[in-house]
Amino acid sequence: MAKPNGMSKSEIIQCAKECLVEKGIENFTLRAVAEKAGVTQGTIYYHFRTKEQLFIDLVQDICDNSWQEISQTRENVIEQALDSAKSRCSYDSFFHKLFLSLVASSFNNEEIRRKLGEMMRNENKALSEILSSLWVESPIKGVSFETWGILFNAIVDGLALQALLQKDFPIEKTYEEFEHFIKELSTFKGKEDN
Amino acid sequence: MAKPNGMSKSEIIQCAKECLVEKGIENFTLRAVAEKAGVTQGTIYYHFRTKEQLFIDLVQDICDNSWQEISQTRENVIEQALDSAKSRCSYDSFFHKLFLSLVASSFNNEEIRRKLGEMMRNENKALSEILSSLWVESPIKGVSFETWGILFNAIVDGLALQALLQKDFPIEKTYEEFEHFIKELSTFKGKEDN
Amino acid sequence: MAKPNGMSKSEIIQCAKECLVEKGIENFTLRAVAEKAGVTQGTIYYHFRTKEQLFIDLVQDICDNSWQEISQTRENVIEQALDSAKSRCSYDSFFHKLFLSLVASSFNNEEIRRKLGEMMRNENKALSEILSSLWVESPIKGVSFETWGILFNAIVDGLALQALLQKDFPIEKTYEEFEHFIKELSTFKGKEDN
């Protein structure tokens, strides 16, 4: 462990992320990354064989972070997940700008697409497990925990997308009612039993 | 007959859409558009002063189509909306690839971002009106029709995003259970009354 | 005489002159001329076969004006000539900006170069005739009237060049002393006789 030069690589990746969000995928250049990192373009090529490789390593980094975050999330803490999601839901969300830029670029790069897809599957699975331990039984017969995970994740991403595009999107109100909805849902099972 | 050149502009826009999806936003070039349209690059510039203007007109075209689609949707037809959404939910969805590419590019172009945001607001509103006429009263107290529209739209986009990234995403199953969930939701009001 | 459409041609030439001075020779375009003249580019081509032809006609127009001016100048009126020269000597001189732009372009167009050269020869000749009628005999033996005309013309153009390049060029002072110099010169003949 403790590679002194390993820093450089991940430092460059961090700079690349910032460049990607600042300039947008269409104007993302290695020169900009090099400038932000304070190195020459040659140095970039020393660490990454090609621009594409930097991209792939960047995506891998994001996937690793996601995985680590998922691992740290304890069960029964739906609130934690929702808070995290809400905090990333804004008009200027660095995270979602980065993510959606990568999604757009993934349409031409199967490796990136696969990595992002896998990350998403993991998130779905983690979410469904949280819900599973929260509810024990699905509040609605015919809707599996797997689907609940997918739906909730879709909502989180969908809301982020809406917030990114609408300056006046009612983030607070929507998340409040969304959480209320989840709570109510938790009580349905009982009612159905009656 | 009539106006042979009246077609040109919208024809070019159609070609531009295809190029955008085929090449991706990062490799989207006017040369490619010109080739696909069978005209010279100069012709593109005759009709659209700049690449950015072509982009803006392209987005406007999508917004107009969305608006027209919304206008044609009759009330009480939640099934129609869901079918349309589901049909656009796939690993190769032309529509969502195009949409998400534009979203990514909108981060650097406020005009595009505003247009897309407005389109989304209109879709939210249309959806909430459909639900409003379907349910009369919200199935869950504390969750407004406005929020239902937002949430359902978020789900549709979120699911499309998932399907785009995962080759084996269970589209059928998820939509089936999603529709089932909506139907069950429609019966909650009554139960709550008890 | 009185060609109603002859207007158009000379009007376009006037607009072309303005464009040439405003945009500079390197950015001089027929589109700009057309816009300034309020016509389409096609109309320019109706009147002038090519851009080069417009240029040649433009130069011809300037030469014609010069000739007319020379013809109107009466003898013995060195003051008139100097006043005219001085009035055209400034940092923003339309006339000399136009003239020098044409000179620069003449290096690649022998026809233009010949026309400008002929114009200059005529000016030299006119000036030497004025001086000849003013002095009767050359104030300095060994300097012909032809050379005086050339030298004075060179001074006029050289001063204009200096004024064009130096914002704070002392136009007033220089012309004052230049005129004084000419007057003193007129008295030399007599002194030499002594």
Add this chain to the structure above:
Amino acid sequence: MAKPNGMSKSEIIQCAKECLVEKGIENFTLRAVAEKAGVTQGTIYYHFRTKEQLFIDLVQDICDNSWQEISQTRENVIEQALDSAKSRCSYDSFFHKLFLSLVASSFNNEEIRRKLGEMMRNENKALSEILSSLWVESPIKGVSFETWGILFNAIVDGLALQALLQKDFPIEKTYEEFEHFIKELSTFKGKEDN
């Protein structure tokens, strides 16, 4: 040895000068410069950020050369200055074609214009100092040494302009009589005293 690339920049500038004179300012392209220099266009852009910057550096080079020439000129050597001026006075004068092309382009570029203006001011000053040490006192009362410098410089540039435009311009004769005129002028002071 040493700095093989230190040459590149000034080499490119030399090639640019030649291109400018050969093609004229309106057809001056970086492509042509690159070809003449035997490098790619990218190399040009590596050394000069833009075409404009190359232009500015080119002008600066000319100004530096002018300054160096002025510095090397010893006093009392009016002949040297006149010889140099005459040698540059011809129908094909590389120097004056280059200079006038830059003057024409300076109308749209204040930085170039300022540089050329300053160069001219320095030349004026140098010339007036030469005359001052040659004559001690102005041959004509009321005409300052500053003005003599300006007038002689104007003549030199004005004659060059005439020679550029007239294939049969009498360069020899004119310069001969011009030099004679200067010599005679030198004797006026004494005569006036009588």
Add this chain to the structure above:
DNA sequence: CATGAATGAGAGTTCATTCAT
């Protein structure tokens, strides 16, 4: 007469990439 649509060659510029040092 004049226009507007279209062209194609070529302009300036940028970029990912290479390589000697």
Add this chain to the structure above:
DNA sequence: CATGAATGAACTCTCATTCAT
């Protein structure tokens, strides 16, 4: 390890010019 010089292909965009109407 890292750099800076160089490349060459590709990009956006402009322009003089043509031509059917």
